[in-house]
Amino acid sequence: MSRTAIDALLEIFTWVGIGAGIVVALIAVIAKLADGVWVASHLEIVEDDRGHTARWFSDAGLGEARLTDEQVAHLGGADAAEGWVRRGYTDRVRFTRRSPSVRFVAWLAVGLLSVGVLCAAASLVLLFVR
Numbered sequence: 001m002s003r004t005a006i007d008a009l010l011e012i013f014t015w016v017g018i019g020a021g022i023v024v025a026l027i028a029v030i031a032k033l034a035d036g037v038w039v040a041s042h043l044e045i046v047e048d049d050r051g052h053t054a055r056w057f058s059d060a061g062l063g064e065a066r067l068t069d070e071q072v073a074h075l076g077g078a079d080a081a082e083g084w085v086r087r088g089y090t091d092r093v094r095f096t097r098r099s100p101s102v103r104f105v106a107w108l109a110v111g112l113l114s115v116g117v118l119c120a121a122a123s124l125v126l127l128f129v130r
Contacts, residue, residue, distance in 0.1 A: 003130070006126070007123065007126065010119045010120075010122055010123040010126070011119075011123060013115060013116065013119040014116050014119040014120040014123060015116070016116070017112050017113065017114075017115035017116025017117070017119060018112075018113060018116030018117070018120070019116075020112045020116075021109050021110075021111075021112035021113030021114075021115075021116055022109075022113070024105060024108050024109040024112055025106075025109035025113070027105055027109075028102065028105040028106040028108075028109050031099075031101065031102045031105055032102050032106075035098075035099045035102050036086050036087065036088075037086070037087040037088075038084040038085065038086055038087065038094070038097065039058070039084065039085060039087050040082060040083075040084060040097075041056045041057075041058060041063075041082075041083060041084070041085045042056060042080065042081075042082060043055065043056050043080065043081045043082070043083045043085075043093065044056065044079070044080050045067070045075060045078060045079050045080060045081060050066075051066060051067065051072075052066070052067040052071075052072045052075075053065065053066055053067065054067055054071075054081075054083065054093050056083075056085055056093070058085055058087070058090070059087070060087070060088055060089065060090050061090055062090065063085055063089070063090040063091065063092075063093070064090065064091065065091050065092060065093040067093075071093075071094075071095060074095055075095075081095070083095050084096065084097055
């Protein structure tokens with residue numbers, strides 16, 4: 001591969017990595033803000049004829065949320081669990097502190113920015129080596 005081709009590839013990956021990384025980082029910040037505030041809570045799991053329900057007490061009052069099949073499988077038949085409830089809502093529950101989709105977008109931004117910075121550094125090194 002010729003020198004100009006390597007320089008062009010490094011330049012392209014630098015600008016695309018940094019540019020896309022900044023855009024995706026802004027999307028991650030907006031997604032984090034839209035996700036809201038989640039607080040730890042003790043959940044009681046109740047099973048009835050319609051399925052499994054999680055119940056808890058919070059500053060908004062008594063909370064209750066239907067559990068999905070995936071959440072029920074995560075519990076493994078437990079009658080109580082520690083979970084995360086959305087502040088100000090009485091029908092939102094999850095078992096992870098942070099949203100998996102927000103975490104994915106944030107790590108994607110970190111990866112893109114890393115590629116951009118590494119390619120910029122490699123381009124500068126090649127500039128001074130030649």
